[in-house]
Amino acid sequence: MVKARNLLNWAKRETGRGIGRMRGVALLALPLALTACGGDNVRDLMAHATAPCPNVGIISDAADLTRFRQGSQADLTALVVNASISGFQAKCDYAPKRDGLVVTLTPNFTAERGPASAGPTADIPYMVAVVGDNDQVLSRAAYTLRVEFPPNVAKVTSRGEEISITLAGTPAEAARRNVLIGFVLSPDELAANRRRGPR
Structure with a gap:
């Protein structure tokens, strides 16, 4: 994980390299596909083409949450919950x-209950943002993950809700955006x- 700005720069470089490598393969493969298929089958092929995906990543500055009891000093006895975004699943389709x-996105989390936890559950706030050119935030939505700790279990893994995000514009324009979790x-x-x- 890297900081948001570095993530955007890295993603643009890697995407550009990937497109350059794939362009030659696509141009070579297209005549073969057209030769092998009739006109109706070409339309079917385009209808079932795989959609491109935007860059999806985790903001390193917001990848961890260490929350202490309100009004207390930041020491272990006042720790309420310690959580991390451990990863995500993402898939893309055409609008x-x-x-x-x-973009359909499901984040994964780990959470550890601290000594100052008031009960067997913890509500953990997270967000998903869509970022465009020049790190401009185009949209941002907040969610809450409720984590349940079974008896005598201090650390759990949990999956967030499945989030569906529609990126407007042409597919190529939408794929240049960045979807960030934190x-x-x-x-x-x-x-x-x-x-x-x-960490």
């Missing part, structure tokens, strides 16, 4: 009439993550 892309942090929590660095 109706190919007017953009639909926790919703207080200024103090964000500052602590930046001091510590990625």
Whole structure:
């Protein structure tokens, strides 16, 4: 995981390299496909073509959440919950009439209950943002993951809800955007993550 700005720069470089490599393969394969198929089959092939995906990533500064009891100092006895975004599953499809892309995203989490936890559940806020050119945030939505800790279990893994995001524009324009996942942090929590660095 890297910081959001570095993630965007890296994603653009890697995407450009991938497109360059794939372009030659696609141009060579297309005449063979057209030769092998009749006109109706070509339309079927295009209808079932795999949609491109935007760059999806985790913001390193917001990949961890260490929450302490409100009003307490940041020490272990005041720890309520410690959570991390451990990964995600993402898939892409064309929007109706190919007017953009639909990204389906499911984040994964690990959470550890602290000594100051008030009960067997913890509500963990996270967000998904769509970022365009020049790191401009185009949209942002907040979600809450409710984690349940069984008796005598301090650490669990959990899956967030399946999120569907529609990216408007042509498929090529939509694929140039970036979809970023992170926790919703207080200024103090964000500052602590930046001091510590990625885990």
